[in-house]
Amino acid sequence: MKIIEKNAQNLRIYVYDLTNPITENRLEKYHMGKATILDFIRSYFYGNTKLNFMRWLVRKDDYFIIRDRNTIIAWARICYKSTKEVELGSKEASLISGFTVKAYRNRGMHTALIKQMMIYLKNKGFKRCIVWAEENNMASRAVIEKNQFTLVSSPPKNIDVPLGE
Numbered sequence: 001m002k003i004i005e006k007n008a009q010n011l012r013i014y015v016y017d018l019t020n021p022i023t024e025n026r027l028e029k030y031h032m033g034k035a036t037i038l039d040f041i042r043s044y045f046y047g048n049t050k051l052n053f054m055r056w057l058v059r060k061d062d063y064f065i066i067r068d069r070n071t072i073i074a075w076a077r078i079c080y081k082s083t084k085e086v087e088l089g090s091k092e093a094s095l096i097s098g099f100t101v102k103a104y105r106n107r108g109m110h111t112a113l114i115k116q117m118m119i120y121l122k123n124k125g126f127k128r129c130i131v132w133a134e135e136n137n138m139a140s141r142a143v144i145e146k147n148q149f150t151l152v153s154s155p156p157k158n159i160d161v162p163l164g165e
């Protein structure tokens with residue numbers, strides 16, 4: 001991976017080595033998984049959270065969601081392409097953005113999604129995932145840090161971290 005310094009100012013960038021063990025967080029009451037076409041459709045009819053069709057169809061990002069019946073209460077996505085902030089190397093993907101509906105925050109939703117996306121990538125043979133948070137986004141930082149991601153840039157610098165194999 002290579003951090004694009006001019007676009008990563010004010011970001012904390014973290015990496016997780018997917019060869020390390022990852023324990024799944026199960027959420028008993030809710031459905032959790034990779035979003036299907038039905039979830040995209042549901043998102044337009046129930047609740048206020050709309051999943052972005054174009055990111056899925058054109059960019060091929062994978063969305064992961066948590067649903068309370070038909071309503072999407074949390075989502076996050078895997079991005080397989082380089083972005084303006086980070087140039088991806090081989091077998092690397094970014095976990096980009098994420099959102100939990102306010103009433104459901106601080107109940108482990110985002111943590112569970114992050115873990116599920118990491119396990120998904122690991123099973124597909126990916127070696128590293130990259131994630132970032134705005135310096136002042138304490139909730140986002142808390143989720144990343146409690147999941148043992150390694151901080152690689154804060155404040156951002158131009159670094160080129162070789163893929164350790």
Ligand SMILES: CC(C)(COP(=O)(O)OP(=O)(O)OC[C@H]1O[C@@H](n2cnc3c(N)ncnc32)[C@H](O)[C@@H]1OP(=O)(O)O)[C@@H](O)C(=O)NCCC(=O)NCCS
Pocket residue numbers: 074096097098099100101104105106107108109110111112133137138139140142143146
């Ligand atoms: C960031 C976000 C996705 C987290 O979702 P979530 O489902 O509440 O996440 P979790 O419940 O798994 O974890 C939240 C953690 O943040 C901590 N937290 C929340 N607000 C905090 C604050 N102001 N300062 C420090 N920690 C905070 C919680 O204590 C919790 O940690 P804990 O489990 O150790 O107690 C959610 O806050 C959100 O949707 N924010 C708006 C969109 C956003 O900023 N997205 C992030 C990247 S683009």
